Amino acid sequence: AFDVLVVGGGPAGAAAAVYAARKGIRTGVAAERFGGQVLDTMAIENFISVPYTEGPKLAAALEQHVHEYDVDVMNLQRATALVPATEPGGLIEVRLAGADGKPGASLKSRSVILSTGARWRQMGVPGEDEYRNKGVAYCPHCDGPLFKGKRVAVIGGGNSGVEAAIDLAGIVRHVTLIEFDGRLRADEVLQRKLRSLPNVDVIVSAQTTEVIGDGKRVAGLLYKDRDSGQLHRLELEGVFVQIGLLPNTEWLKGTVELSPRGEIVVDDRGQTSVPGVFAAGDATTVPYKQIVIAMGAGSTAALSAFDHLIRTSVP
Ligand code: FAD
Secondary structure, three states, X not given: OEEEEEXXXXXXXXXHHHHHHOOOOOEEEEEOOOOHHHHHXXXXXXXXXEOOEEHHHHHHHHHHHHHOOOEEEEEOOOEEEEEOOOOOOXXXXXXXXXXXXXXXXXXXXXXXXXXXXXXXXXXXXXXXXXXXXXXXXXXXXXXXXXXXXXXXXXXXXXXXXXXXXXXXXXXXXXXXXXXXXXXXXXXXXXXXXXXXXXXXXXXXOEEXXXXXXXXXXXXXXXXXXXXXXXXXXXXXXXXXXXXXXXXXXXXXXXXXXXXXXXXXXXXXXXXXXXXXXXXXXXHEOOOOOOHHHHHHXXXXXXXXXXXXXXXXXXX
C-alpha cells in the first residue's frame, strides 16, 4: 500500500507527488493523462520566473521533476471509485477502470490526494476545435494579453463571462459579449460595470453557430438572432468561451462532499469531507483556476497528508 496516492497528474498532482516523495514516504500517482490541461495549452506567460513557455514543454518538465524521486507513476489510469477507510487510520481504496469495461485494478493507500482537474465546457460549433489556441481561448487571465489591441467576443453572460469581458476590455480594442438567453445572468454590480465601458457591446438572445477562420487563425463569428432567426457575422480576432468549467469529479459523487458546481469542498489545508483524503487544484472549491495556484494547493495537500500520517497510528 502507498502512504500517499495522488489521483491526477496535472500541476496540482505533480506538485503533491514531489512534496510527498520528499518526505521519504511511499508515493504513487495515477493519472488518466499525465500533464493534464497543460498539454492542451500553447503559450504560457504567467508561470512566475519563466516569462514564456509552452504547455507540452511544461508538462514534460512536470513529469521529469516527479521522476527525480521514487514515485510510482501510473499513467493512462482512470479512477472510477473512492472507498473510504473503514476505521480511523485504515486504508483508503481507489478503484481504476479496466480494459473493455471489465473491472480494473484497485490501489490502497493511507492517504489520498484528489487532483483530477477540470475541463472547459465547449460550445460544440464548427470551427471551435479547429481554431482552439488559434484565436479560440477559454482563460482570460492566461490569454487576454495575446489579444492586445484586437477585437474579441466573449461567449456567455454569467458571472465568469461578464468578468472576462470587463477584464478583456482593459486590454483589447473591442469586446462583444454574446449571451444565449434574453438577459445576462451575472450579478447586477458586474453588469453595471460592464455597461459603463465604452468599448463593449452586449448582444442577448444570440446563439453562436460557427467560428470562422482563414485556415490559420480566427477571423470572425456567426451568430443567430434567436428572436428573428437572422444570421449575423462579426469580424474579430478572438473568441473567449465562458460557459462553464466542469470539474472532473463525477466519480466522487456520494462519497466526497461536492459543491453545487461539483467542486470538491476543501478547507484551507486541502482537507475534504473524508478523513485522510485531501484535494487540490481545479477540481476543488479553490478560487481562481491557474497553474501556479494548482501547484501551491498540491503542495499544501501533500503537507497536510503527511501531517495526517504522522498523527494516525500505523494499522
Ligand atoms: P489538470 O491540469 O486538469 O489535471 C488533471 C489531471 O487529472 C490530469 O492528469 C487528468 O488526466 C487527470 N484525471 C482526470 N480525471 C481523472 C480520473 N478519474 N482518474 C485519474 N486521473 C484523472 N493556467 C495558467 O496559469 N496559465 C495559462 O497560460 C493557462 N492557459 C490555459 C490554456 C488552456 C487552453 C486551458 C484549458 C487551461 C489553461 N490554464 C492556464 C489553466 C491551467 O491549465 C489549470 O489551472 C491547471 O492545469 C490545473 O491543474 P490541475 O492539476 O488542478 O488539473
